[in-house]
Amino acid sequence: MEVLREKVEEEEEAEREEAAERAERAEKTEKMMKPAEVSKEETVLTQDELRDLEKKLAAIEIAIPAEHSIINKSLIDVTKLPPSYTTNSIKEEHLLQVADNFSLQYSHLCPDRVPLFLHPLNECDVPKFVSTTLRPTLMPYPELYNWDGCAQFVSDFLSMVPLPDPLKPPTHLYSSTTVLKSQKGNCFDFSTLLCSMLIGSGYDAYCVNGYGSLDLCLMDLTREVCPLTLKAKEAVKKKEKSVPKKYAVKPPRDLTSRFEQEQEYKRLQEIRELEMRRLREEEERLLEQEKANPDPLHGLRVHSWVLVLAGKREVPESFFIDPLTARSYSTMDDHFLGIESLWNHKNYWINMQDCWNCCKDLIFDLGDPVRWEYLLLGTDKPHLSLTDDEDDDGLDDDDDDMEELGKEEEDKSFDMPPSWVAAIEITPEEFETRCPNGKKVIQYKKAQVEKWAPYLNNNGLACRLTTYEDLQCTKVLEVKEWYQNREDTLELKHMNKVTGLHIDYFKPGHPQALCVHSYKSMLPEMDRVMEFYENIRVDGLIKREETPMTMTEYYQGRSDFLSYRHINFGPRIKKLTQNSAESNPRPMVKITERFFRNPAKHADEDVAERVFLIQEERMQLRYHCRDDYITASKREFLRRTEVDSKGNKIIMTPDMCISFEVEPMEHTKKLLYQYETMIHLKNDEKMSRHQAWESELEVLEILKLREEEEEAHTLTISIYDTKRNEKSKEYREAMERVLHEEHLRQVEVQLDYLAPFLAQLPPGEKLTRWQAVRLKDECLSDFKQRLIDKANLIQARFEKETQELQKKQQWYQENQVTLTPEDEDLYLSYCSQAMFRIRILEQRLNRHKELAPLKYLALEEKLYKDPRLVDFVKVFV
DSSP: OHHHHHHHHHHHHHHHHHHHHHHHHHHHHHHHHSSSOOOHHHHHHHHHHHHHHHHHHHHOOOOOOOTTTTOOTTTOOGGGSOHHHHOOOHHHHHHHHHHHHHHHHHHHHOTTSOOOOOOOBOTTSOBOOHHHHOOOOOOSOGGGSSHHHHHHHHHHHSEEOOOSSTTSOOSBOOOHHHHHHHTEEOHHHHHHHHHHHHHHTTOOEEEEEEEEOHHHHTTOOTTSOOGGGOOOOOOOOOOOOOOOOSSOOOOOOOOSOHHHHHHHHHHHHHHHHHHHHHHHHHHHHHHHHHOOOOOTTTTTOEEEEEEEOSSGGGOOSOEEEETTTTEEEETTOTTEEEEEEEEOSSOEEEEOSOOTTTTTTOOOOTTOTTTEEESOSOOSSOOOOOOHHHHHHHTTTTHHHHHHHHHHHHHHOOOOOOOOSOOOOOOHHHHHHOSGGGEEEEEETTEEEEEEOTTSSTTOEEEEEEEESSTTSOSEEEEEEEEOSBTTOEEEEEEETTTOOEEEEEOTTOTTOEEEEEESOSSSSSSEEEEEOTTTSTTOEEEEEEOSSEEEEEEOSOTTOEEEEEEEEOOOOOOSSOOOTTTSOOOEEEEEEEEOOOTTSOTTTSEEEEEEETTTTEEEEEEOOOTTOSOOOEEEEEOOOSBOTTSOBOOOOGGGEEEEOSSTTTOOOOHHHHHHHHHHHHHHHHHHHHHHHHHHHHHHHHHHHHHHHHHHOOBOOOTTOTTTOHHHHHHHHHHHHHHHHHHHHHHHHSOOTTHHHHTTSOTTOOOOHHHHHHHHHHHHHHHHHHHHHHHHHHHHHHHHHHHHHHHHHHHHHHSTTTOOHHHHHHHHHHHHHHHHHHHHHHHHHHHHHHHHHHHHHHHHHHHHHOTTTHHHHHHHO
């Protein structure tokens, strides 16, 4: 919708400009025709043309946007705004008078310059100085501490509304709080909000009123390259030149013909030139297509952006920020055509430099009054100092004059009033939602970017980049999708529409430790590559490549030093019944395994590669190469059955092992060693085949899991997100319910102590004096009896524990000689526990004896104060 609205506004703007040009030409024609001596017929014809032109101009309906279209009265009640929005303080009125006086002097001295943008109206139609509209604020979000994060938030959060008149600054400049609430504004509103955030973050930032290109003013990025498509430059490592050895073998003589080489070089050079010419012509053709039409208002379109000067926050060089697109530009960029003025929260400066060469020759030394005329004397920018010679010559003569001038400047200085804007606040919901209505679409050159708020899409889609082949964006090349809060840790999907290749990227935490999954089809036994996170899988697998007939696995950090396994499959045996890949696996033809060097073994005994030729029944071994050797030992075994057709055991023979030893004279492997090696290889072959079969099953399991994850696309919700987390919400409600029930239970515990005795009386009968006294006495006697019973109960338990301990001690004295160490340990443990229980009972009894009289007196006092007995008991007393 925003793109359509921008196109409509551009068409209206073009019609308005065309109408203005026609009227101007008509006026010029009329002026030229007045002094000329022409015939009456020619005069009549000219007047008719003018009348037709007036009718055509009157028939054109130009929809001029209202000045207050940014504010929606239904959303913002102007009457509820703070008093600073509707009135001006005395200091602000004084500042407005100073600004008007400054504007009059400026217009008198510079009559050819446009009027200054000093005090536009706010949302309450009250004039406010532009510097007081800035409200420096440090946001409580780490992402909004740097300039790029602030610019990206402002660009995403607000929707751009073009200026009512592209040749003049706006008549209204709204507060940042109103702009944030309505989520839309013009370039000046964007700059004001961004500058407030940057100054609050510690940057030396300024709002700029100047002139920009058509693309910059209309936020047109169709001729700009999308930053998401730019690839980081990889550092090219230069090959180190090997130092020539002193004793090296001379290369053979080159016997090829130099003439033939020169002819071949010329032929290749001609082909290269033709290709370069073709590419150059194609590039020129594309540039001609991309070239924008000349703008009739070039250099006159008003625009506002942010200037960040070097110095603070370790900014090495001054640069511009376009708040509409959040892109940074050099101060010499061609998009910025001139500057009229700039301001921050402390002062206002007018550019006195010539902008004939855009902003390329501007010097941003705000302390130089020749280049930048300031409004208020109280500026924090240091003034230019004189040279040493001039300073030394006139220092003694002008001391008194400088002191007098300093006193006069102090008297004339005027501090900037505080900002009238309320505190800028961004709620966590607004910070998370970012885009208006949770979605934003940006069109770039041959690319389109779509952004969504978190949790807006059910599958967690947060951003999509679509790259096209042509400028009209009709042929899709590739699509990239970024996801957030996925339970399957999916982070990025890269889909190439030309090759059909899909690449899924995962964050750490996937059940199968997946990192990257490249595939063209989710069907099993197809071309795919799976990469896994290191140091997460127990088997050390880091990569698996699969084709219809092969499977290659790469390992790292294994205890058996396995680094590589390659399996070749044969055609599957067809069966009558339709079975799945699990029940009818592909037959294995060859298994190749490679190993890292094991420093604990000798090189001639450390296997570097072993190959199992299953159908040929052969096993090949290649050992690691010794240091300073160019060949390695090898062995090949013929795998035969252990028994022949008659059941006789086959004996190991020398022809069953073919070996090559690097140093045959050092040690000769006997036949028994070869036999044991072959037996181990047979077991290793079984194990390798089993592991290859498990790898096939794991691939099927991963594919099935990915299909389930894509269908479910469940999103994770933080336990701190109480609005979306249903489990946390239910848990909180359950806790509140438990607390409420506990409170009711405590209330029920505090039961009426007279209720059991009042229940003995007839219902509805009033108490008499005698009945009241009897209730009091019965309640006290019952409570006294309960205290006595509790004391007797504690005393009985105390005596019982004491007697049992004495019996146990007597038993120990009688059987001490025959007890085993285990029995003694049990006896000591029992005594320890018994003494603990006795001490606890003794403490409880003593405490009960101390508190019982106090509890009795407390109950008696409650009875005397009870409203049902107070009248009768007092009379009786």
